[in-house]
Amino acid sequence: MCGSSHASHVRNRRRRGFTLIETALATIIVGTGVLAIMAAQQAFHIENSWSTHASTAMRLGNEIREMTLHLPRHDPVTQDAFWGPEENELTVADYDDLDDFDGSAGSGLIFSADLGNGPLNARREIIPGMSGWAQIVYVKNVDPFDITTVTNDAATNMIRMEVEVTYQGPSDTEPQVITRVSWLAPK
DSSP states (O other): OHHHHHHHHHHHHHTTSOOHHHHHHHHHHHHHHHHHHHHHHHHHHHHHHHHHHHHHHHHHHHHHHHHHTTSOSSBTTTBTSSOSOOTTOOSGGGOOSGGGGOOGGGSOEEEETTTTSOOBOTTSOBOTTOTTEEEEEEEEEEETTEEEEEOSTTSSSEEEEEEEEEEOOTTOSSOEEEEEEEEEEEO
16 A cells, blocks of 8 residues: 555656646647737727827818808909919918819819918918828819719819818828818819
């Protein structure tokens, strides 16, 4: 009995620790769990960054919409004889009608921190701390029966305003379009 008890005691003593294989397997299981948590956290941060950018872009697009909401389609003095800003309208503070916001050669009128003229709020003030953001405003005369068809300037009684909001982060090589906000301005 004494020999059997001693062998059992030795066997119990050996089983108190983990083997190398058990330790390696436990490390793999815990490591996989940690990697899964890190991947989920990274996905959360990417989604959170996208939603933050999307809401900021919508705000910037709607700032231009609110700024232009009550403006007439064409200049109160020259009417539709001149498309774009008149000679005496040198800054956005001078713009008194929608067609003043049309950029040159269809490229859009750009308000950005890089140019030092934006982004703008509805009161035509530069919003501070918006580095990398830009509002690009397009003013198009459109067919009132097919608003996807662009016509010659002042050819119809329907204007489509569009603001394209872009963002260029510190590590981005070029700006990316985050959102577009568009609306119609009928006569």
